[in-house]
Amino acid sequence: xxxxxxxxxxxxxxxxxxxxxxxxxxxxxxxxxxxxxxxxxxxxxxxxxxxxxxxxxxxxxxxxxxxxxxxxxxxxxxxxxxxxxxxxxxxxxxxxxxxxxxxxxxxxxxxxxxxxxxxxxxxxxxxxxxxxxxxxxxxxxxxxxxxxxxxxxxxxxxxxxxxxxxxxxxxxxxxxxxxxxxxxxxxxxxxxxxxxxxxxxxxxxxxxxxx
Amino acid sequence: xxxxxxxxxxxxxxxxxxxxxxxxxxxxxxxxxxxxxxxxxxxxxxxxxxxxxxxxxxxxxxxxxxxxxxxxxxxxxxxxxxxxxxxxxxxxxxxxxxxxxxxxxxxxxxxxxxxxxxxxxxxxxxxxxxxxxxxxxxxxxxxxxxxxxxxxxxxxxxxxxxxxxxxxxxxxxxxxxxxxxxxxxxxxxxxxxxxxxxxxxxxxxxxxxxx
Numbered sequence: 554x555x556x557x558x559x560x561x562x563x564x565x566x567x568x569x570x571x572x573x574x575x576x577x578x579x580x581x582x583x584x585x586x587x588x589x590x591x592x593x594x595x596x597x598x599x600x601x602x603x604x605x606x607x608x609x610x611x612x613x614x615x616x617x618x619x620x621x622x623x624x625x626x627x628x629x630x631x632x633x634x635x636x637x638x639x640x641x642x643x644x645x646x647x648x649x650x651x652x653x654x655x656x657x658x659x660x661x662x663x664x665x666x667x668x669x670x671x672x673x674x675x676x677x678x679x680x681x682x683x684x685x686x687x688x689x690x691x692x693x694x695x696x697x698x699x700x701x702x703x704x705x706x707x708x709x710x711x712x713x714x715x716x717x718x719x720x721x722x723x724x725x726x727x728x729x730x731x732x733x734x735x736x737x738x739x740x741x742x743x744x745x746x747x748x749x750x751x752x753x754x755x756x757x758x759x760x761x762x763x764x
Numbered sequence: 765x766x767x768x769x770x771x772x773x774x775x776x777x778x779x780x781x782x783x784x785x786x787x788x789x790x791x792x793x794x795x796x797x798x799x800x801x802x803x804x805x806x807x808x809x810x811x812x813x814x815x816x817x818x819x820x821x822x823x824x825x826x827x828x829x830x831x832x833x834x835x836x837x838x839x840x841x842x843x844x845x846x847x848x849x850x851x852x853x854x855x856x857x858x859x860x861x862x863x864x865x866x867x868x869x870x871x872x873x874x875x876x877x878x879x880x881x882x883x884x885x886x887x888x889x890x891x892x893x894x895x896x897x898x899x900x901x902x903x904x905x906x907x908x909x910x911x912x913x914x915x916x917x918x919x920x921x922x923x924x925x926x927x928x929x930x931x932x933x934x935x936x937x938x939x940x941x942x943x944x945x946x947x948x949x950x951x952x953x954x955x956x957x958x959x960x961x962x963x964x965x966x967x968x969x970x971x972x973x974x975x
Contacts, residue, residue: 642833683812
């Protein structure tokens with residue numbers, strides 16, 4: 554099995570895939586496509602015209618949640634009970650949905666549409682405050698989402714939580730299990746090492762100049 | 765197993781769930797919540813503040829694609845090979861993504877924001893023209909998406925195709941396998957019966973006065 558990840562030079566939807574690949578300890582190569590100077594001319598290389606794309610033995614697989622679930626199941630870092638896996642997926646999709654608001658805000662910012670940018674960010678913030686409460690209620694005494702042991706779902710959520718909370722730190726207030734889940738994943742040696750060497754936020758998505 | 769579907773008085777994201785439930789021939793009850801007069805006061809009854817919600821033995825399950833996949837796997841109308849199921853899910857998510865553009869257009873229309881409404885609809889139309897071509901390439905000689913036999917994925921896609929093509933008939937031009945897939949699902953006796961008795965489009969989403 555060879556894995557090659559193609560994504561833009563952003564955290565965005567790529568970071569959950571990177572974290573899951575790291576946590577699985579599978580080897581992979583990665584290319585980062587510059588949003589402003591390279592993306593438009595390279596878009597057509599991708600079957601669906603979108604990234605992240607994971608090349609699996611040379612075949613393009615797209616869709617963030619589909620890629621991560623595939624990796625988790627393939628490498629046995631997944632719940633095998635259908636109902637549990639479904640209830641986990643429900644949380645995964647809810648957090649991924651928020652990336653659509655960020656994506657809208659991101660595009661609006663590039664187009665200098667301040668109203669749409671601010672509305673989209675506020676929508677994301679309000680939604681995150683609601684859904685972390687549900688996540689919190691689904692974390693077991695062992696610290697993972699509806700599971701005795703860590704699954705890809707925890708890694709995926711931790712990656713989004715770490716990004717989203719850089720924009721809105723308040724989403725982690727009063728949800729101690731959620732915060733602990735994120736920190737446990739960040740303390741995994743492979744993730745800890747990644748956090749030290751990963752590129753800084755692109756200036757386009759850096760919370761410092763985005764909000 | 766008891767199933768109860770809660771969704772607004774729309775086709776939207778509810779119709780794929782309805783079709784999958786019908787195709788599985790499981791019994792279910794349904795409530796339709798009026799968007800304008802009931803939704804705001806009932807929103808808080810739903811754990812995630814969203815519908816469609818499928819009550820599974822009284823437990824709320826949300827997220828359209830998660831609900832449908834769960835039903836398909838639970839009732840064995842699903843591919844069991846991980847790679848195949850993943851490649852099907854990729855198509856499912858791509859078609860579901862378009863519902864975000866429709867949802868934006870829908871809200872923009874209610875708020876009388878003509879520019880956002882038209883931009884969102886045009887984005888949906890262009891995306892659909894791209895992704896039906898990929899769907900077309902993944903339909904087997906037997907007529908189903910990456911499968912010898914019909915799965916929940918085909919039913920799900922047929923429901924979205926039937927709705928989306930009511931807005932943009934051109935998405936079915938030149939993709940004969942896709943059109944045949946949709947028609948085969950619509951010809952299933954349970955779906956055929958549903959098409960005869962289902963409520964007409966809500967005036968809010970009726971393509972006749974939406975475009």
